[in-house]
Amino acid sequence: MSNRYRKNLLVCNGSSCQQASDADLVAFINFKLKEYNLEDGIKVVQSVCSNKCSIGPNIIVYPDNVEYSKVTKSDIDDIIIEHLLNERIVERLVFDKENGNGVAPIKQYRIALRNCGFIDPEEIKDYIEKDGYDALAKCLSKYTPEEVTQEVIKSGLRGRGGGGFPTGLKWEITSKSVSDQKYVVCNADEGDPGAFMDRSVLEGDPHSVLEAMAICGYCIGANKGIIYVRAEYPLAVKRLKIAINQAKEYGLLGKNIFGTGFEFTITIKYGAGAFICGEETALIHSMEGFLGEPTLKPPFPSVSGYLKKPTNVNNVETFANIPAIINKGADWYASIGTEKSKGTKVFALAGKINNVGLIEVPMGITLREIIYDIGGGIVNGKKFKAVQTGGPSGGCLTEKHLDLPIDFDSLTAAGSMMGSGGMIVMDEDDCMVSMARFYLEFIVEESCGKCAPCRIGNKRLHEMLTKLCDGKGTMEDLDLLRNLSVVVKDTSLCGLGQTSPNPILSTMANFYDEYYAHVAEHRCPSGQCKSFMLYYISEENCIGCLVCARKCPVGAISGEKKKLHIINQELCTKCGVCMEKCKFHAVHLN
Amino acid sequence: METIKSVADLHKIRTSILEAKQKQIVENDNKKLVEIKVAMATCGIASGAKAVMDFFREELPKRNIVANVKQTGCMGYCYAEPTLEITIQDEKPVVFGYVDLKKADEIIEKFIKKGELVDGIIPIKYELAN
Numbered sequence: 060m061s062n063r064y065r066k067n068l069l070v071c072n073g074s075s076c077q078q079a080s081d082a083d084l085v086a087f088i089n090f091k092l093k094e095y096n097l098e099d100g101i102k103v104v105q106s107v108c109s110n111k112c113s114i115g116p117n118i119i120v121y122p123d124n125v126e127y128s129k130v131t132k133s134d135i136d137d138i139i140i141e142h143l144l145n146e147r148i149v150e151r152l153v154f155d156k157e158n159g160n161g162v163a164p165i166k167q168y169r170i171a172l173r174n175c176g177f178i179d180p181e182e183i184k185d186y187i188e189k190d191g192y193d194a195l196a197k198c199l200s201k202y203t204p205e206e207v208t209q210e211v212i213k214s215g216l217r218g219r220g221g222g223g224f225p226t227g228l229k230w231e232i233t234s235k236s237v238s239d240q241k242y243v244v245c246n247a248d249e250g251d252p253g254a255f256m257d258r259s260v261l262e263g264d265p266h267s268v269l270e271a272m273a274i275c276g277y278c279i280g281a282n283k284g285i286i287y288v289r290a291e292y293p294l295a296v297k298r299l300k301i302a303i304n305q306a307k308e309y310g311l312l313g314k315n316i317f318g319t320g321f322e323f324t325i326t327i328k329y330g331a332g333a334f335i336c337g338e339e340t341a342l343i344h345s346m347e348g349f350l351g352e353p354t355l356k357p358p359f360p361s362v363s364g365y366l367k368k369p370t371n372v373n374n375v376e377t378f379a380n381i382p383a384i385i386n387k388g389a390d391w392y393a394s395i396g397t398e399k400s401k402g403t404k405v406f407a408l409a410g411k412i413n414n415v416g417l418i419e420v421p422m423g424i425t426l427r428e429i430i431y432d433i434g435g436g437i438v439n440g441k442k443f444k445a446v447q448t449g450g451p452s453g454g455c456l457t458e459k460h461l462d463l464p465i466d467f468d469s470l471t472a473a474g475s476m477m478g479s480g481g482m483i484v485m486d487e488d489d490c491m492v493s494m495a496r497f498y499l500e501f502i503v504e505e506s507c508g509k510c511a512p513c514r515i516g517n518k519r520l521h522e523m524l525t526k527l528c529d530g531k532g533t534m535e536d537l538d539l540l541r542n543l544s545v546v547v548k549d550t551s552l553c554g555l556g557q558t559s560p561n562p563i564l565s566t567m568a569n570f571y572d573e574y575y576a577h578v579a580e581h582r583c584p585s586g587q588c589k590s591f592m593l594y595y596i597s598e599e600n601c602i603g604c605l606v607c608a609r610k611c612p613v614g615a616i617s618g619e620k621k622k623l624h625i626i627n628q629e630l631c632t633k634c635g636v637c638m639e640k641c642k643f644h645a646v647h648l649n
Numbered sequence: 650m651e652t653i654k655s656v657a658d659l660h661k662i663r664t665s666i667l668e669a670k671q672k673q674i675v676e677n678d679n680k681k682l683v684e685i686k687v688a689m690a691t692c693g694i695a696s697g698a699k700a701v702m703d704f705f706r707e708e709l710p711k712r713n714i715v716a717n718v719k720q721t722g723c724m725g726y727c728y729a730e731p732t733l734e735i736t737i738q739d740e741k742p743v744v745f746g747y748v749d750l751k752k753a754d755e756i757i758e759k760f761i762k763k764g765e766l767v768d769g770i771i772p773i774k775y776e777l778a779n
Contacts, residue, residue: 105769107729176725263721311653416726
């Protein structure tokens with residue numbers, strides 16, 4: 060194998076770096092390399108976003124692994140002469156902490172995702188090779204259940220499903236419940252719109268969840284584990300089944316594990332994909348074969364859960380952290396993150412962001428770092444408006460929250476919540492009123508209907524938001540909207556209803572002007588709500604070609620050849636086809 | 650079928666996995682071994698990762714390249730699917746994004762055969778806990 064290129068220049072091709080460039084850097088560097096007669100030994104390669112967008116454009120010299128940032132046309136000569144010809148690093152273009160001239164390199168840290176994308180999830184040997192089942196072996200052979208529980212408590216791990224309850228404490232409470240039978244349940248009923256963290260872990264590293272469940276079983280004194288996974292995740296289910304069978308064959312699940320007499324088996328229960336079943340009491344009822352409806356706590360599942368036996372319910376991501384904590388120690392885990400939220404969090408980035416993807420970052424990272432560095436900024440260079448965290452139960456964070464260190468408590472204080480980790484990014488074109496309506500629509504469909512505030516209240520909230528979006532809202536509606544939101548929040552039975560008005564309350568707190576505009580000024584500031592749109596044809600540009608009239612799907616445009624056309628506003632459905640088809644830019648939108 | 654009856658058995662299996670890898674290197678006339686990991690989560694498969702993986706599995710033997718092609722889960726680069734990671738023995742892994750069949754062919758001819766980088770590399774920007 061001979062590489063004819065002695066060095067490569069990796070030029071970031073991400074849209075953020077491209078926007079920041081003062082030239083087509085790839086073409087310019089190629090031109091310069093020719094000038095220096097270097098084109099035979101050096102190759103320019105376009106790379107996908109390198110996640111340092113705030114200090115772009117970025118160029119990496121390979122194989123030296125030196126990264127230059129904020130590179131302009133005028134820096135290219137220096138890079139070529141100094142680095143490529145004289146092997147000296149151009150220090151002024153290196154941005155790092157030590158240098159003191161820039162931003163610290165943003166690093167993702169993968170704990171829950173440590174194996175995701177690195178091992179074959181259908182091959183137990185791959186997992187074993189990466190220290191798999193070491194944690195279970197260590198727990199069973201060296202420590203008492205109490206010691207392991209204390210280790211988990213010491214690590215500061217909090218439930219990753221959304222609640223943020225300390226995991227170790229939950230284990231301790233369940234272990235103290237006296238019963239002939241206890242259960243470990245893995246909550247894999249991920250239902251937030253835009254969230255896919257748990258699916259990715261199950262599809263990429265199922266064994267780490269199985270191992271952690273067995274460890275949990277050892278701690279709380281349970282010999283049965285159940286994974287409640289939605290049937291909408293067929294690949295996750297398939298890989299889980301393979302993983303369970305392989306673990307059984309190897310003797311890592313079943314009787315007398317590692318010859319220690321400890322027994323643990325895992326079965327799968329399928330959910331039909333109801334959002335409410337992510338709530339632990341509803342999940343347990345669904346597993347028992349009853350309606351997926353929540354019940355009032357207490358009694359907590361740790362005292363009376365599945366089949367009235369003490370049950371410990373944890374989320375997939377929470378479990379995925381456990382083997383790493385046992386292997387590397389609680390102190391190591393507790394050294395990452397903020398004072399009250401330890402470790403890392405997996406986020407699913409979605410919406411109007413360049414690098415849509417799955418990331419794992421230490422707690423305490425700011426929203427700005429997530430959106431502008433790891434996320435690569437907003438699509439098409441538009442202005443950031445808000446990010447919805449915590450799904451339909453969460454709230455929106457705005458520009459003023461960009462430098463907020465993210466952890467469980469700071470997000471709650473800011474009127475949102477951590478939730479399971481979905482982050483939907485919105486730009487200046489998104490209407491916050493219709494965004495709130497979207498989430499309420501979701502809630503209305505997903506409410507189980509058991510308690511009146513959630514069943515009826517959310518329906519009324521949704522109707523009011525629809526009224527606002529249709530341009531029929533009044534100022535009284537705004538007051539009513541807020542009051543009813545508070546009532547639903549205070550009186551609903553379970554977490555779903557108690558949090559469902561959050562999107563309304565947080566958008567009203569942060570974007571009241573938009574609500575006001577919908578009612579008082581009769582307009583939608585971001586131009587999303589169709590009822591406020593008015594398409595019209597301007598006299599000066601229209602040449603009377605009849606194209607729009609022919610293309611209009613509802614026949615709302617009339618006019619004769621070479622004469623001004625008119626849109627009948629009664630018939631117009633605001634589909635925008637006329638505007639799209641008019642070559643003379645005669646169709647306008649107010 | 651090996652079963653694990655003690656902690657020592659687990660370590661024994663891990664050693665045998667590593668030994669099998671060493672054996673493969675020796676059997677390969679000490680030529681550098683190539684490992685290709687294709688991100689095959691639901692999202693990767695939906696954007697065409699399966700076809701890319703099959704392409705490598707079919708084409709590499711035809712072109713006399715010994716490689717381990719395997720599926721993995723999500724690598725996190727949803728914006729650049731299908732993605733794959735290639736490790737040439739003793740070298741650092743390189744991740745490629747937006748890999749279609751054409752790009753896969755280019756990767757075999759240029760990167761795997763000659764060690765030459767091609768467009769579409771994703772610089773790795775994370776630390777791993779293990």
